[in-house]
Amino acid sequence: MRTRGSxxxxxxxxxxxxxxxxxxxxxxxxxxxxxxxxxxALQTATWQEALLGAESGIDLAIMELRKSLFPAPNxxxxxxxxxxxxxxxxxxxxxxxxAGLAGTPMTIEVxxxxxxxxxxxxxxxxxxxxxxxxxxxxxxxxxxDNKQDTRLRKLSLRWERFTNGVLTQHAISxxxxxxxxxxxxxxxxxxxxxxxSRGPLDLTNQNIVVDSYDSRDSTKSTNGLYDPAxxxxxxxxxxxxxxxxxxxxxxxxxxxxxAGTVSGAANITGFQRTDFYQDLMxxxxxxxxxxxxxxxxxxxxxxxxxSATKNSAAxxxxxxxxxxxxxxxxxxxxxxxxxxxxxxxxxxxxISVSGSSQIQINPGVTxxxxxxxxxxxxxxxxxxxxxxxxxxxxxGIPPTGDPDQTGDWQGDYSGTGASQVVSLGGNGQISASxxxxxxxxxxxxxxxxxxxxxxxxxxxxxxxxxxxxxxDEALAxxxxxxxxxxxxxxxxxxxxxxx
Amino acid sequence: MNSRFCTRAARGRTxxxxxxxxxxxxxxxxxxxxxxAMGLLMxxxxxxxxxxxxxxxxxxxxxxxxxxDYLALDLRRALSVQAARNDTSIYIPNYYDAxxxxxxxxxxxxxxxxxxxxxxxVKVHYYLSAGTIYRQKDNATPTALATNVQDFIxxxxxxxxxxxxxxxxxxxxxxxxxxxxxxxAATAFYNTxxxxxxxxxxxxxxx
Numbered sequence: 001m002r003t004r005g006s007x008x009x010x011x012x013x014x015x016x017x018x019x020x021x022x023x024x025x026x027x028x029x030x031x032x033x034x035x036x037x038x039x040x041a042l043q044t045a046t047w048q049e050a051l052l053g054a055e056s057g058i059d060l061a062i063m064e065l066r067k068s069l070f071p072a073p074n075x076x077x078x079x080x081x082x083x084x085x086x087x088x089x090x091x092x093x094x095x096x097x098x099a100g101l102a103g104t105p106m107t108i109e110v111x112x113x114x115x116x117x118x119x120x121x122x123x124x125x126x127x128x129x130x131x132x133x134x135x136x137x138x139x140x141x142x143x144x145d146n147k148q149d150t151r152l153r154k155l156s157l158r159w160e161r162f163t164n165g166v167l168t169q170h171a172i173s174x175x176x177x178x179x180x181x182x183x184x185x186x187x188x189x190x191x192x193x194x195x196x197s198r199g200p201l202d203l204t205n206q207n208i209v210v211d212s213y214d215s216r217d218s219t220k221s222t223n224g225l226y227d228p229a230x231x232x233x234x235x236x237x238x239x240x241x242x243x244x245x246x247x248x249x250x251x252x253x254x255x256x257x258x259a260g261t262v263s264g265a266a267n268i269t270g271f272q273r274t275d276f277y278q279d280l281m282x283x284x285x286x287x288x289x290x291x292x293x294x295x296x297x298x299x300x301x302x303x304x305x306x307s308a309t310k311n312s313a314a315x316x317x318x319x320x321x322x323x324x325x326x327x328x329x330x331x332x333x334x335x336x337x338x339x340x341x342x343x344x345x346x347x348x349x350x351i352s353v354s355g356s357s358q359i360q361i362n363p364g365v366t367x368x369x370x371x372x373x374x375x376x377x378x379x380x381x382x383x384x385x386x387x388x389x390x391x392x393x394x395x396g397i398p399p400t401g402d403p404d405q406t407g408d409w410q411g412d413y414s415g416t417g418a419s420q421v422v423s424l425g426g427n428g429q430i431s432a433s434x435x436x437x438x439x440x441x442x443x444x445x446x447x448x449x450x451x452x453x454x455x456x457x458x459x460x461x462x463x464x465x466x467x468x469x470x471x472d473e474a475l476a477x478x479x480x481x482x483x484x485x486x487x488x489x490x491x492x493x494x495x496x497x498x499x
Numbered sequence: 500m501n502s503r504f505c506t507r508a509a510r511g512r513t514x515x516x517x518x519x520x521x522x523x524x525x526x527x528x529x530x531x532x533x534x535x536a537m538g539l540l541m542x543x544x545x546x547x548x549x550x551x552x553x554x555x556x557x558x559x560x561x562x563x564x565x566x567x568d569y570l571a572l573d574l575r576r577a578l579s580v581q582a583a584r585n586d587t588s589i590y591i592p593n594y595y596d597a598x599x600x601x602x603x604x605x606x607x608x609x610x611x612x613x614x615x616x617x618x619x620x621v622k623v624h625y626y627l628s629a630g631t632i633y634r635q636k637d638n639a640t641p642t643a644l645a646t647n648v649q650d651f652i653x654x655x656x657x658x659x660x661x662x663x664x665x666x667x668x669x670x671x672x673x674x675x676x677x678x679x680x681x682x683x684a685a686t687a688f689y690n691t692x693x694x695x696x697x698x699x700x701x702x703x704x705x706x
Binding site for chain 1: 546550553554557561562564565568569572575576591592594595599601603604605606608610611612613614642643644645695696697
C-alpha cells in the first residue's frame with residue numbers, strides 16, 4: 001500500500017511540475033512579447049512627443065519675434081544668448097517639466113537667424129527657426145525588432161544621432177529621442193485683414209459688400225484699381241472680441257471671432273472661424289531727430305511739401321493739430337510731375353475737417369500720418385489722388401502711453417487704456433489704410449459712391465452709410481509689421497549616419 | 500478459520516496484483532487518458548493558433564503604426580499630394596543638397612520660400628507591390644517599410660488642409676457571429692495630418 005501511494009504521489013508531482021513548467025514558459029513568452037510591444041509603444045509615444053517639443057520651439061521663437069514688435073522695453077529675447085539679425089544667431093534652451101515619464105523634462109533647443117537671402121523686395125527680413133525637441137526614453141535601451149522603425153524614429157540609445165553640426169551637441173548619458181524642424185517665418189502687415197477690431201464689429205447699417213482686389217496684379221485689378229469683374233475673395237474680417245454683426249453683408253472672405261458669434265451671416269462666402277486672436281502692436285509717437293520747422297499747426301489753408309527722399313528731415317513734420325473748417329484746404333504737395341515723394345506727419349492733437357474744407361494729397365505722394373488725438377474727417381474729406389490705400393496710412397498712437405500702466409508695453413490694449421475716436425467720412429472717396437487699435441472707429445459714407453478702398457483696424461469698427469469696402473491685398477505686404485507667420489515648414493529627419 | 504480464511508484471501512489479492520489490471524480498468528483508464536490527452540492537444544493547438552494570431556495582429560499593428568508615421572512625416576511637410584489607394588505620392592521641399600545637407604532657403608518673387616531650384620521638389624512615392632509596402636524618394640532605391648503585407652490597404656483622403664490616412668489588414672481572428680461585420684474594418688488605423696506648408700497643387704493655405 002505504501003509503495004503504490006508513493007508512486008501515485010510521484011506521478012501527481014511530476015504532472016504538476018510539467019504543467020507549471022509549460023505554463024511558466026507560456027507566461028514568460030507572453031510577458032516577453034508584451035514587454036517588447038510595450039517598449040515599442042513607449043518609444044513611439046516618446047518620439048511623437050519630441051515633435052511637440054520641436055514645434056513648441058518654433059512657437060517660442062515666434063513669441064520672441066512678436067515681442068520685439070512692441071516698443072521697448074518689450075523683453076524680447078530675454079534669456080537668449082543673442083538677438084537675431086545681421087548674421088547673428090540667437091540661441092535658446094528651454095526645459096519643460098514633465099509630470100509623466102518619471103518626471104523627465106523635455107528639452108527644447110532653438111536657433112533663430114536672419115539670413116541675408118531671406119529679405120524680400122519690401123526690405124522685410126524673414127527669419128529661419130531651427131529647433132530640436134528632445135525627450136528621454138524611460139524604458140530600456142533596446143531597439144525594436146524591425147529596422148524600419150529604427151530608420152524612421154532614429155532613437156539615440158547609445159550615441160547621439162543629432163550631431164551634424166547644426167545644433168549644439170548633446171552629451172548622451174541616457175537614451176533619448178530628438179526631432180528637428182525648420183520653419184521660415186515672414187513678417188505680416190498690420191493690414192492683413194479688410195477689417196479688424198479688438199472689440200465689436202458692426203456692419204449692420206447697410207447691406208455692405210466687402211471684397212478684395214490686388215493692385216499689383218493685373219488679373220486682380222485694372223490699372224492698379226479695383227475692378228468688380230476681378231473681385232477676389234480675401235475680404236476677410238476679424239475681431240479679437242466675440243461679436244461680429246455682419247448685418248447680412250456680402251462678405252467675400254472669412255469672418256473670424258474669438259470664440260464669439262456672427263449675426264447676419266447669410267452672405268458670407270468664406271469660412272466662419274471662432275479661434276481668432278491677434279495681438280495688436282502699439283505705435284509710439286515718432287522720435288525724429290530733425291523735422292521741418294513749420295508749419296507747427298494747421299488751421300488755415302496750408303501746403304506741406306513732400307520730399308523725394310524717404311525718411312529724411314525734409315519729409316517730416318510735427319503738428320500740434322489740424323483743424324480745418326470753411327473752405328480751407330491742407331494740400332500735401334509732391335513733385336510737379338507726380339514722381340514719388342514722401343511725407344511723414346505726426347499730429348500730437350486732434351485732426352478735424354469740416355464745412356467744405358478738405359485734406360488733399362497730391363499725385364505721387366505717399367503720406368503717413370500719426371495722430372495722438374481724435375480724428376474727425378467730414379466736409380470734402382481726405383482726398384488721396386493716387387487712389388491707392390497704401391499711399392495714405394493713418395496710424396493711431398494711444399492717447400496715454402502704456403495703456404495698462406504696468407511699466408512696459410506687454411498686454412496693453414487689455415481694455416484699461418483710454419480710447420480715441422476716429423470718424424472718417426466726407427464727400428471725398430476714402431482710399432486709405434487706418435491702424436488705430438485704441439480708437440472707436442466709424443467709417444461714414446465713403447463719398448457719394450459709398451465705396452471705401454483700403455483696410456481698417458480699430459478698437460471697435462462701425463460702418464455707417466458705406467456700401468462697399470474693397471480691401472487691397474497689396475496692403476498685406478507693406479506698412480507696419482504686426483505679426484509673424486510661418487511660410488515654410490520642414491522636419492529634418494536625417495541623422496549623421498544616414499540621410 | 501478466520502486466520503486461514505485471511506491467509507487465503509491475502510494470497511488471492513497477491514495473485515490478482517501479480518496479474519495486472521483487469522480489462523475494464525485498462526479501458527477506463529485509457530479512455531480517461533485519451534480524453535485528457537485530446538483535451539490537452541486541443542488546448543495547446545488552440546493556444547498555438549491564438550499565439551500565432553495575436554503575434555500576427557501585433558506585428559501588423561506595428562507595421563500600421565510605422566507606415567502611418569512615415570506618411571504623416573511626409574504629409575506634414577508636403578507641398579502637394581496625389582492620393583490613391585495603395586499608391587500615393589507626396590511632394591516635399593527639396594531641402595537637402597546632393598550631399599544630404601540642408602540648403603539655404605530662398606525667396607521667390609511673391610515672398611514664397613523654396614529650397615534648391617525654383618519649383619523643384621522631391622517626390623516621395625508610397626506603394627504596395629508584391630506584398631511589400633515601399634517608400635521611394637524620386638528615383639532612389641525604394642525602401643521596404645513593411646513586408647508580407649499583401650492584405651494591407653492604405654487609403655489616403657485628401658481634404659486640402661488636412662490629409663487623412665486609413666490602414667487596414669486582414670486579421671487572423673474573425674468573428675463568426677451574426678453581428679460580424681467587415682473584419683478588415685475593425686483593424687483600421689487612422690491618422691489625420693495638418694499640412695504645415697501652403698500647397699502648390701491647390702491654393703489652400705494652412706496659416
